[in-house]
Amino acid sequence: MSRFAGKVALVTGAGRGIGAATATELAKGGAALALNDVDADRLEDLAAGLRGHGVKVTTHLGSVMEEDFIRAFVDDATTAHGRIDLLANNAGGGPPMTPWAEFAQSDFAHFRAIFEMNFFTQAQLLHALLPGMVERRYGKVVCVSSISAVLGQESGSAYASGKLALHALVSSVSKEVARHGVNINAVILGNPPHPSRTPDRQAYLDRLSHFDRVGRLEEFGKAIAFLLSDDASYISGAAVPIDGGLIAPRLNE
Numbered sequence: 304m305s306r307f308a309g310k311v312a313l314v315t316g317a318g319r320g321i322g323a324a325t326a327t328e329l330a331k332g333g334a335a336l337a338l339n340d341v342d343a344d345r346l347e348d349l350a351a352g353l354r355g356h357g358v359k360v361t362t363h364l365g366s367v368m369e370e371d372f373i374r375a376f377v378d379d380a381t382t383a384h385g386r387i388d389l390l391a392n393n394a395g396g397g398p399p400m401t402p403w404a405e406f407a408q409s410d411f412a413h414f415r416a417i418f419e420m421n422f423f424t425q426a427q428l429l430h431a432l433l434p435g436m437v438e439r440r441y442g443k444v445v446c447v448s449s450i451s452a453v454l455g456q457e458s459g460s461a462y463a464s465g466k467l468a469l470h471a472l473v474s475s476v477s478k479e480v481a482r483h484g485v486n487i488n489a490v491i492l493g494n495p496p497h498p499s500r501t502p503d504r505q506a507y508l509d510r511l512s513h514f515d516r517v518g519r520l521e522e523f524g525k526a527i528a529f530l531l532s533d534d535a536s537y538i539s540g541a542a543v544p545i546d547g548g549l550i551a552p553r554l555n556e
């Protein structure tokens with residue numbers, strides 16, 4: 304299936320996890336890729352594998368926390384590929400050396416940095432790429448959010464706040480650009496596996512899922528790829544849960 308043939312996609316934090324799963328689905332569908340990560344080995348390994356699908360893949364090593372890097376990334380990717388049609392605004396989480404803490408005890412500089420990583424990085428990329436999408440009357444954007452945005456998270460208020468701000472950005476900007484051929488959605492991820500999670504924590508999250516199991520990375524990648532595809536042409540301004548039902552908790556044991 305080549306539903307992304309002729310399309311160019313930019314994916315942040317693509318080296319592993321959700322970003323790698325999304326990039327893989329896009330490559331399988333024939334998209335050319337501009338991939339970003341801070342980890343050179345992960346980035347190059349993934350790119351080498353995805354080139355096996357016969358698509359052009361460029362790699363862009365750097366941190367989305369740096370405004371100058373984002374500007375250079377967009378310029379380099381646009382020069383290499385001609386244009387960007389699809390944006391998987393995926394990188395997020397916690398910046399290095401920035402502990403999560405209960406709000407009252409938190410270092411406010413850390414609060415600000417975590418919020419920034421989960422909101423301003425994605426907002427800046429969208430801001431940089433949107434004018435070209437509007438001009439060409441084609442664009443698909445997915446901003447990766449979390450169940451923490453809608454449920455709240457102890458010791459994760461900065462993360463949850465940054466992610467929820469994404470929802471407001473998406474629903475607002477969508478109204479401005481849908482008539483210009485650009486779809487923008489957020490995805491509310493719940494329960495993807497993560498290497499940093501303890502087995503006990505993972506088991507707790509799995510019990511909350513309606514499926515009693517963790518989501519597979521490819522399940523998240525496929526759903527994000529769907530929202531980046533023309534099959535989702537009438538979906539915009541939404542915050543779509545991909546969470547195994549986690550935000551609709553089971554009331555019975």
Ligand SMILES: NC(=O)c1ccc[n+]([C@@H]2O[C@H](COP(=O)([O-])OP(=O)(O)OC[C@H]3O[C@@H](n4cnc5c(N)ncnc54)[C@H](O)[C@@H]3O)[C@@H](O)[C@H]2O)c1
Binds near residue numbers: 316341342394450497
């Ligand atoms: N895994 C989860 O439990 C979970 C839950 C909800 C939402 N999310 C969201 O999903 C997205 C992806 O998370 P994941 O689980 O795949 O994480 P991950 O840690 O598995 O992968 C993140 C990738 O991003 C890269 N990265 C980290 N900082 C970066 C930076 N500043 N610039 C560029 N790349 C950077 C890392 O090197 C890594 O390859 C994030 O926005 C996260 O908030 C994850």
